């Protein structure tokens with residue numbers, strides 16, 4: 446099954462479930478269409494002559510991956526899609542040479558997921574009860590994850606339509622981020638950075654990476670897309686921390702654009718859910734594999750030998 450069919454089938458099946466509304470956006474719903482509009486603003490500058498045979502493998506913070514296409518942070522609603530949903534996703538991502546990222550709630554079987562052999566990242570939320578937040582960070586590390594994520598953007602929890610979903614959160618201060626840094630012994634990634642200022646603060650706190658993300662339209666309405674702010678963030682912290690982008694990336698062409706803007710990895714949220722709903726473990730693996738194949742095809746025709754060689758001048762911006 447091709448990507449288009451997997452997405453269609455997966456979305457149709459999920460929309461029919463009682464939790465289908467989780468695919469939607471906060472309040473007005475502006476962000477999802479806006480993400481698409483921004484991604485569609487860029488076309489490719491081909492270089493057909495002397496085309497290259499590209500590789501998609503990459504090494505990020507000591508982790509070797511077959512592809513820069515990874516899973517974005519999510520737990521809910523994966524266990525409700527297939528019985529062993531999280532395990533299916535872990536195995537699929539391992540087969541594809543990708544990376545798994547869990548969200549809220551922190552999976553009870555996190556240790557087992559990490560034991561599959563796929564690099565696993567797990568997030569903690571900025572819970573109002575800071576003792577509980579630090580306990581979460583401790584539990585995550587005990588499970589043997591590769592990196593720890595902290596949701597710097599979830600200071601007001603999450604919201605879909607007019608319904609508050611995650612609550613009991615409050616924004617982190619720079620001092621608290623520094624305290625988190627001290628308690629996390631593996632690489633620390635701040636998820637949800639969309640401004641130069643926040644990027645500088647995360648770097649000052651000692652983060653190893655950040656996810657340039659509007660949280661899949663589940664936090665604040667009218668947030669920009671990652672492509673709109675990546676340039677200022679690269680300027681501020683490029684070279685100091687790694688950058689990951691997510692939000693609306695659906696095809697190899699989208700991924701190429703994110704990498705050309707300076708991200709090292711691109712996360713997929715909803716596509717993972719569609720793949721799992723449509724075809725189980727195979728569906729998730731196919732999504733990563735097919736997007737990676739699309740990337741390879743494009744890279745060959747725009748003259749990029751490896752993901753790190755994708756640059757902004759390979760894109761043409763619509764006027």
Ligand SMILES: Cc1cc2nc3c(=O)[nH]c(=O)nc-3n(C[C@H](O)[C@H](O)[C@H](O)COP(=O)(O)O)c2cc1C
Nearest residue numbers: 467517518519548549660661691692693713714715
């Ligand atoms: C159903 C659902 C649950 C999510 N849960 C979390 C979460 O627990 N923590 C988090 O940081 N982000 C969460 N996200 C946001 C994703 O990590 C990611 O930023 C976003 O989905 C990427 O956009 P995309 O879905 O358009 O690919 C969630 C997104 C969705 C759709």
